[in-house]
Amino acid sequence: MKGKTIKCLVWDLDNTLWNGTLLESEEVTLKDRVVEVIRELDEKGIVHSIASKNSYEDAMTRLKHFGIDQYFLYPEIHWNAKSASINNIRKQLNIGIDAIAFIDDQPFEREEVNSVFPEVYCLDAAEYGQLAHYDCFNPPQVTEDARRRRKMYQEEIQRKEEEENFQGPSDSFLAGLNMELYITSATVHDLARAEELTLRTNQLNATGKTYSYAELEQILTSPDHLLWVCEFKDKFGSYGKIGLVLLHISAHNWHLEMMLYSCRVMSRGIGTVMLNYILEQARSRGKTMTAGFRDTGRNRMMYMAFKMGGFTETGQQRGDCSLLSHSLENIRQNPTYIKILTQY
Amino acid sequence: MEVKDKIRAFIVKNMSVWEDDIVLADTDNIFEKGFVNSLFAMQLLNFAEQEFNITIENSEIDIANFSSVSNMEQLVTRKLLLLHAR
Numbered sequence: 001m002k003g004k005t006i007k008c009l010v011w012d013l014d015n016t017l018w019n020g021t022l023l024e025s026e027e028v029t030l031k032d033r034v035v036e037v038i039r040e041l042d043e044k045g046i047v048h049s050i051a052s053k054n055s056y057e058d059a060m061t062r063l064k065h066f067g068i069d070q071y072f073l074y075p076e077i078h079w080n081a082k083s084a085s086i087n088n089i090r091k092q093l094n095i096g097i098d099a100i101a102f103i104d105d106q107p108f109e110r111e112e113v114n115s116v117f118p119e120v121y122c123l124d125a126a127e128y129g130q131l132a133h134y135d136c137f138n139p140p141q142v143t144e145d146a147r148r149r150r151k152m153y154q155e156e157i158q159r160k161e162e163e164e165n166f167q168g169p170s171d172s173f174l175a176g177l178n179m180e181l182y183i184t185s186a187t188v189h190d191l192a193r194a195e196e197l198t199l200r201t202n203q204l205n206a207t208g209k210t211y212s213y214a215e216l217e218q219i220l221t222s223p224d225h226l227l228w229v230c231e232f233k234d235k236f237g238s239y240g241k242i243g244l245v246l247l248h249i250s251a252h253n254w255h256l257e258m259m260l261y262s263c264r265v266m267s268r269g270i271g272t273v274m275l276n277y278i279l280e281q282a283r284s285r286g287k288t289m290t291a292g293f294r295d296t297g298r299n300r301m302m303y304m305a306f307k308m309g310g311f312t313e314t315g316q317q318r319g320d321c322s323l324l325s326h327s328l329e330n331i332r333q334n335p336t337y338i339k340i341l342t343q344y
Numbered sequence: 345m346e347v348k349d350k351i352r353a354f355i356v357k358n359m360s361v362w363e364d365d366i367v368l369a370d371t372d373n374i375f376e377k378g379f380v381n382s383l384f385a386m387q388l389l390n391f392a393e394q395e396f397n398i399t400i401e402n403s404e405i406d407i408a409n410f411s412s413v414s415n416m417e418q419l420v421t422r423k424l425l426l427l428h429a430r
Contacts, residue, residue: 269383295402304386307405308375332375 005199006046006121006136007095010086011072012104013052013059016125022054022062030066031128038071040132044139045146047093047153050075051085051102073153082109083116093153094263096202101136103128140199141192141213145240155237156264174268175337177234181273183245185344186227191216193241194229197260204271205260206306207321208296224249225257228344230274232265239265243274254282255318256291259302266301269335275309276334283328290314292321347396347424348417354391355413358384370414375407385410392416398423 014021020028038048048071052059056077063069074092076085082102090097098119104110105125113120121136131137139146166173186194191213198210211219219225230243243261247254256278261271282289291311293303310331311324334340345353348370356368368374375385388410389400398420409419 266383272383300389300402300405301386303402304389304405308385308407308410310407313403 004098004136005139006101007099007200008047008049008073008089008093008101009041009131009137010049010051010089010100010102012082012102012106012109012125013050013054013062013077015105016103016128017050018062022058026058026062028062030068034128035066035068037128037131038068041137042071042150043147044137044142045149046137046139047150048072049089049093050077051082051089051104052077053079053082071150073150073157081112081116083113086113086117086120103131139196141196143193143196145193146196148238148240152237152239152264159234159236174335177236177337179268179338180233181270181338181340182231182233183228183274183277183340183342183344184231186216186220186229186244188217188220190229190241191220194227194244197241197244197262198258201260201262202296202298203301204263204266205258205296205299206256206302207258207292207294208299209258209294211258219246226344230261230270232268232270243270245274245278247278249287252288254278254285254287254289256289259291268338270338271302271305272309272332273334273338273340275305276332277340279309279326279328279331282326283331289326289328290318291324291326292318293324294321347420348413350395351388351392351416351420352413354388354395358387368413370417371412373411374413375411388416392420396420396424398427 011017014028017034018028018030022028042048050059050072054077059077060069060075063072074089076088082104086100086102090100097117101121101123102110102113103123103125110122110124114122123131163173194216195211195213198205202208216227219227226245226247226249228245229241230245231241232239232243239262242265244258245256246258248257259274259278261274279289291306293306295303306324309326311326314323314325316323352368355374359368389405392398393400400419400423404419409415
């Protein structure tokens with residue numbers, strides 16, 4: 001059993017989700033209480049998908065007939081290798097391969113997947129009834145954002161469709177999205193989600209450090225720290241709380257101890273918007289600005305964001321992080337199509 | 345294609361402007377002109393590393409190196425020369 005939390009469970013269909021083989025007979029029946037298992041994981045923020053060797057039309061018709069088609073995101077139903085299916089699902093969901101579990105009754109399929117992706121957690125179909133008890137399917141906290149996760153993915157699918165069908169300049173498409181970024185002081189109600197964000201975000205965490213609920217609670221009462229949470233919305237709905245900023249405040253300086261944001265908002269340039277906002281606030285308070293960065297091998301994107309945002313290396317260390325500083329001259333203007341609302 | 349042409353083609357393909365008649369000069373600052381955002385800098389870095397089979401160090405990640413077709417070309421050419429000198 002792995003210590004990491006699974007974000008997506010990929011299901012085989014024949015003799016895994018249902019009893020029987022669809023190609024041989026349409027009279028397949030759902031496994032006993034399997035829908036309960038699916039719902040339970042769904043409510044914890046673990047999304048489901050499918051890797052099945054079947055006809056797409058026939059399998060989807062069956063799932064609709066059972067009334068459970070809406071639970072499965074980006075189903076891969078065709079005759080290609082399941083390792084390829086899982087890779088497609090991973091790309092669509094934009095998650096790490098080690099955050100995927102795969103359940104199938106056939107040892108051959110599990111071994112094929114593991115031969116390409118040893119990180120995928122493979123499960124025998126016989127285990128389905130126990131899944132809800134496994135540690136990796138039990139995130140430490142179930143937040144509001146987790147409960148809405150599948151819905152948010154589905155809103156994202158709608159967004160992509162509209163974006164692909166949009167004819168004209170991408171700037172006017174962006175302007176039509178009514179994007180709003182809410183930056184607020186964290187309250188005790190945000191801490192569970194804040195902890196979850198530090199655990200789930202690997203590529204866009206400047207220091208790679210994760211924070212426990214207790215640590216965050218302490219930071220909240222510290223007079224030397226500011227902890228902000230960012231929520232992002234557009235006309236399709238809310239992305240939820242997607243960003244976190246932790247500043248260490250001293251008499252003359254603001255030090256960005258942690259900044260992270262969810263991969264889901266990366267393509268909207270939210271990282272740059274957050275960073276520019278912090279810089280503007282430091283300048284208006286007459287502070288100098290520094291930031292910490294620790295190379296985790298996965299977060300080069302954050303280094304890029306800092307350097308493109310105008311930070312430079314000081315050559316010094318702060319803790320286990322290299323120390324960057326910003327002159328606060330020439331802060332780039334944020335795009336006008338994202339409205340920033342603040343409350344703290 | 346020359347290094348410069350490949351870099352230019354990649355930038356033009358990913359520009360977020362929709363005008364047909366935009367002219368991108370080799371020395372135009374692509375960030376200041378608003379042609380691209382900083383997320384694009386990351387894509388440009390990945391493109392350069394894969395296309396030219398080089399590794400760009402963190403110390404070379406600098407806005408100046410990524411800000412125009414010419415500067416990016418210079419960085420890539422320098423890395424390629426170092427590679428061949430070995």
